[in-house]
Amino acid sequence: MILPIVAYGAAILRKVSEPIDADYPNLKVLIEDMWETMYESNGVGLAAPQINKHIRLFVVDSEQIFANAEPEDETYPDAPGIKKAFINAQIVELSGKEWIYNEGCLSIPKIREDVSRHETVKLSYMDENFVEHIETFTGMTARVILHEYDHIEGKLFIDYVKPLRRKMLQGKLNDINKGKVRVDYKMIQIK
Numbered sequence: 001m002i003l004p005i006v007a008y009g010a011a012i013l014r015k016v017s018e019p020i021d022a023d024y025p026n027l028k029v030l031i032e033d034m035w036e037t038m039y040e041s042n043g044v045g046l047a048a049p050q051i052n053k054h055i056r057l058f059v060v061d062s063e064q065i066f067a068n069a070e071p072e073d074e075t076y077p078d079a080p081g082i083k084k085a086f087i088n089a090q091i092v093e094l095s096g097k098e099w100i101y102n103e104g105c106l107s108i109p110k111i112r113e114d115v116s117r118h119e120t121v122k123l124s125y126m127d128e129n130f131v132e133h134i135e136t137f138t139g140m141t142a143r144v145i146l147h148e149y150d151h152i153e154g155k156l157f158i159d160y161v162k163p164l165r166r167k168m169l170q171g172k173l174n175d176i177n178k179g180k181v182r183v184d185y186k187m188i189q190i191k
Contacts, residue, residue, distance in 0.1 A: 003051045004186035009177030017152040041185035047151030058148035062141040078139035089125040096120040
């Protein structure tokens with residue numbers, strides 16, 4: 001089932017999410033719904049707060065980023081990417097140089113900004129079967145993971161934007177908060 005994306009301004013997007021256990025109701029269905037919602041919205045990641053769930057869960061499909069890249073293209077050292085669900089994720093270590101990339105967010109449509117993030121992230125998490133993993137991700141995959149991880153920590157990519165630039169975006173952000181934005185996917189305003 002395709003779920004509506006929570007728009008900027010909703011309090012849930014600013015709260016640290018709660019861990020879950022294997023008894024979380026209908027978890028497999030929720031994860032499937034998140035995949036379907038993410039693909040329908042043309043996203044490469046989706047976090048539970050974006051669908052109005054206050055839990056530490058996000059999905060990432062960075063394979064989509066590399067779908068049209070040449071196999072030997074050194075621009076994307078982390079190709080072919082991953083497709084995974086992350087439950088109760090915690091950052092173990094950030095490393096590598098920070099690099100800038102122009103990011104967007106399904107909850108903040110029609111706004112893209114340059115964001116500096118670490119090149120590599122080591123993450124502990126559980127998969128959808130509650131098997132624990134500690135894994136290291138790099139490049140674009142790390143960037144998408146860090147963006148989604150921010151969502152479960154109550155942060156948004158615009159938090160990394162310089163104050164003057166953020167002030168310049170305020171009118172657009174207010175419009176999104178008031179529902180004055182058109183998107184090709186289901187979106188809801190929640191206070």
